[in-house]
Structures are given as C-alpha cells and as structure tokens.
Amino acid sequence: QVQLVESGGGLVLAGGSLRLSCAASGSGFRAITMGWYRQAPGKQRELVATIASGGSANYADSLKGRFTISRDDVKNTVYLEMNSLKPEDTAVYYCYTITQLRGTYWGQGTQVTVSS
Numbered sequence: 001q002v003q004l005v006e007s008g009g010g011l012v013l014a015g016g017s018l019r020l021s022c023a024a025s026g027s028g029f030r031a032i033t034m035g036w037y038r039q040a041p042g043k044q045r046e047l048v049a050t051i052a053s054g055g056s057a058n059y060a061d062s063l064k065g066r067f068t069i070s071r072d073d074v075k076n077t078v079y080l081e082m083n084s085l086k087p088e089d090t091a092v093y094y095c096y097t098i099t100q101l102r103g104t105y106w107g108q109g110t111q112v113t114v115s116s
Helices: none
Strands: 002-007 010-013 018-026 031-039 046-052 057-059 067-072 077-082 091-099 103-106 110-115
Touching (some): 002 091, 018 031, 018 091, 018 110, 031 067, 057 067, 077 091
Parallel strands (some): 010 110
Antiparallel strands (some): 002 018, 018 077, 031 091, 046 057, 067 077, 091 103, 091 110
C-alpha cells in the first residue's frame, strides 16, 4: 500500500502564491509518474500537471507559466508551485502517483481557495 499526504493548501488573495506538497510513503514502491489534478465545485476533475521520473513535466495549457511542478525522489515528494493565483484556481487539489508494478494511488486532497 502507498499513502499520499498533501499539504500547503489554504486561502490566498488573488495574485498570491501557494506551494503544495505531496509526500508518498509505503514499502517497496517506485513512483514513475507523479502529478496533480484539481476539482472545482460542480466541475469535473481536471489535470493540472504531471512529472515523470526523469523530470519531464507536462501542464494543462491554461496553467503554463503560472504553475510549476517538481519532485524530490529521495523524499518521494511532488510539489506544485502556484503563482499569480486567480479565483478560478479555487478547487480541491489532488496528488497522485503511478507506481511501478503497484498501480495508481491518490491523496485525500487539499483545498485551495483564491479570493478576489
């Protein structure tokens, strides 16, 4: 079993920044891909960003330039730096990991609220 624990969410004014963290723990797993999705009220969950084990990152087109994903493979942690936040970025942010041989795991989500 692999557990993912997110942190760093909260309330921020428009134009501000937040840094989300997601730490994966468990025995004998290797995280191949890590990433973030988000779900706003009344909307479907959407991809935010992913990062492969080699460091290659992909972003939702609408978020390029404002969000940056990174990972620390020693700590099994993925980060999401969010800048110039807008009210429409308000959502629950979920991290996930695709592991080698062990399947896909999700975190419990962390709320990000951007006020105007």
